[in-house]
Amino acid sequence: MMNDFLKIYPLSLIFFFCLLRLGAQEQVLVETESFHQKGGWVIDQQSFPVLHSSYLMAHGMGRPVADARATVKFPKKGTYKVWLRTKDWAPYPVGPGKFKLYVDGKALAPTFGESGDSAWKWYSGGEINVEKDSVELVLQDLTGFNGRIDAILFSNGSDAEPPNELVALDKLRNELLGLRAGLKEMGDFDLVVVGGGVAGTCAAISAARLGLKVALIQDRPLLGGNNSSEVRVHLMGDLDKSYYPKLGRIVRELDNGDPGNGNPNAKEYGDARKFAIVKAEKNLSLFVNTHVYQAETENNIVKAVVGRDIETNQEKRFTGKYFADCTGDGTLGFLAGADFRMGRESKQETGETLAADKADDFTLGTSNLWASLPVDSVTTFPETPWALTFSDEYHIDEEQSDWQWETGFGNFNTITEAEQIRDHNLRAVYGNWSYLKNHKRDKYDKRDLAWVAYIGGKRESRRLLGDHILTQMDIQEGKIYPDATVTATWTIDLHFPDKKNSLYFPDEEFFAGTKHIRVAPYTIPYRCLYSRNINNLFMAGRDISTTHVAFGSTRVMRTCGMMGEVVGMAAFLAKEHQTTPRGVYEKHLPEFMGMIKD
Known part of the structure; x- marks a missing residue:
């Protein structure tokens, strides 16, 4: 592939x-x-x-x-x-x-x-x-x-x-590489989608099929984000319980089945399938390996974004009428000055029973999954004194990881300390595997590490704020707003450090626990899918407008993919009526809801 x-x-x-x-x-x-x-x-x-x-x-x-x-x-x-x-x-x-x-x-x-x-x-x-x-x-x-x-x-x-x-280093790079002098204009688009995970890919396809000229910009060589073979997280959230049965059709096209988390077979995650579907869209231009790091704004309107090719360092500029932040990190919104929140709100602020007593910077963490496979002969793995130290008293006796291998939890900032988080995960993986290979030989002598993710599977960072902020009460009470769109089904799934892991690695946890709080299928208002202060900015994925508690349910990828489909429809209507994302809600809601239903 x-x-x-x-x-x-x-x-x-x-x-x-x-x-x-x-x-x-x-x-x-x-x-x-x-x-x-x-x-x-x-x-x-x-x-x-x-x-x-x-x-x-x-x-x-x-x-x-x-x-x-x-x-x-x-x-x-x-x-x-x-x-x-x-x-x-x-x-x-x-x-x-x-x-x-x-x-x-x-x-x-x-x-x-x-x-x-x-x-x-x-x-x-x-x-x-x-x-x-x-x-x-x-x-x-x-x-x-x-x-x-x-x-x-x-x-x-x-x-x-x-x-x-x-600042001085940037100046040196710009001078010696001629970055700005080599800036390449990539064209003017109806919709520029930044982020090629499941949400962004669905948004781009949805808009392109409705006739919009779309740019899809992804900062890695593969599409799918956490569902790509670089990260290997399976898709979660139901499509068959939707209030709008036709919503989710694009997600189904991209869905390659359920290979589980950290499957050692890369093909199980359907990278080629995602590329083929995107490349078949005549109105969609795909730009991979491009990290967007600058937004040009005027009067709370995004005019253009600038990205750099992560391999060649070619600078690229994209102009557009509408933009969609599907980065997960809220990168474009942050660059454009969008209102956002990061961390947990307090009970007093939101009225949520599951909220923290006091607001803080705690976020769900990042996973670097791994897998081993059986081999024909005995193999070795070196001692790792630089890694985390495991013992007979505490080690994790697993042949393959699952979602629990997770670092963050407020000990690290998931954006500014992404490298440290990944490296901490690697020290945990290598340290534990070294222990298993050197101290549990009967079971692990003929097993080898087959795959370890070096790209982090991130859960939570910035949440961009829209005209509605989804709450625990919206979810548990099943509130149906006039702009109810995506049907979500996942539990309120808020991770925390595993107690035993905290005992042995205080403030250095890498293993998570959770308590699934089940919910009936509920809907996410469209007003959660556009910025409340950047007038032409949509968002889809884990960076939509929710509280930390509600985010615990909305963040799974089939649900995020349906958000992308809705954003594509809204962008089409916004262009057709020469209005804003908010204008779609305020002036064209019946037509918009009709599109979602039909």
Whole structure:
């Protein structure tokens, strides 16, 4: 499937146009995500809001990955100071992510990724003598345990350390890569959907089938978000209990069955199916690997968004009449200045019996699922002193994970500390697996880790606020509002740290519990699906307008997909009547509800 995808989107063809630009002081900046041969290294963009960049990571599950390679042109021959921007992701006291950089076959003296410092910063690689127009760079992973590198800078004539402060670093990137100068206009659209999970994909298809010109922008190479083979969460929520039986048809098309959570067979999650359905839509333009990081607004109206290709660093600008935030994180809404909430409300504020006594920053966490498979012979796995420590007294005796492997719970910010959350999950997975392989050999000698997610399956972050905020009472009392649209069926499912896990890993929990509070099928008002203060912004998915308690029920993906279908219909009516998302509710509600029913 991925080979077919690369035929459609030949990113490597534009590699040399945007890998590097030359500054006046003879500096060459190489963004490692733009290496033309990745080998076994993978691109991680999850911390783009913090780092303003993607990076390469050696995700080998304990086995060194194949080398990554790039050919780099130089402005002139001579001596260059080499700097690498990296970190030690698990310094206990020295972490496992060691790697080497080779320049034209010769290794730089330092071994990187073992500094004992968890901060991203520049490290000196010494000097090289460039004697020809270009050199080959090779990244050699030494451990298979998630070593990572952001960028490489070659500087001729200056020994000054490159900036680590973000504003100065952005300026350096812009100057040397020519980011803004290379900005590409992608066109003007009726609806720009940011986020290619189930909600965003359904929104884009729904609008395109109604005749709108649609852009669907996704920051990963695959569609489906948490339901893609990168994350592997199964679809939940019922479609057959809907007040509007025809709503959910697009979700059914995308649905590849129920492979469970963390299935080791990637094909079970239907990546190719999702791509084929989207590519068949003549009114829909798909832009993958594009992280939207800027919104242009005027008078509370989004005019355009700017994204950066996570592999080539090509900057792209999309203009549109309407926009839909289907990012899960509320990224577009946040960039545009939309009202939002993050964390738990208090009982006093909402009147909900399930709300917290006091408002706080607690959110549901992020999962990195994993699976093992039987093998024919005995295999080994190294001891992991840098990981979480397990014992006979406490370990998790599982051959495959489920949803409970989860980190967050207010101990981490699920947006600004996404990298730390993922890394904590990895330390738990690797530490537990090391214990099982080395101390429960009768059961695990002939099992190997087959798959570990490095992309986090995020549950909760920002919730964008609309004209209606769905509450516990709306759900449990089954209130039917005039703009009742999506029928939701999932329990109020609010996760919390497992008590035993908290006992052994206080403030470092990675395993969750829940109490399912069952509800009768209920409806979500359309007013939860558009921003109350950004006049042309829709939203669908887990970032819609709810309280934290109500979110515990609305967040599952079949339900989110139906939200996307509704947003596509609303965008069609908004354009037809030259009105706003709110205007659809205020002036055209009977027609809108008729579309949903029929």
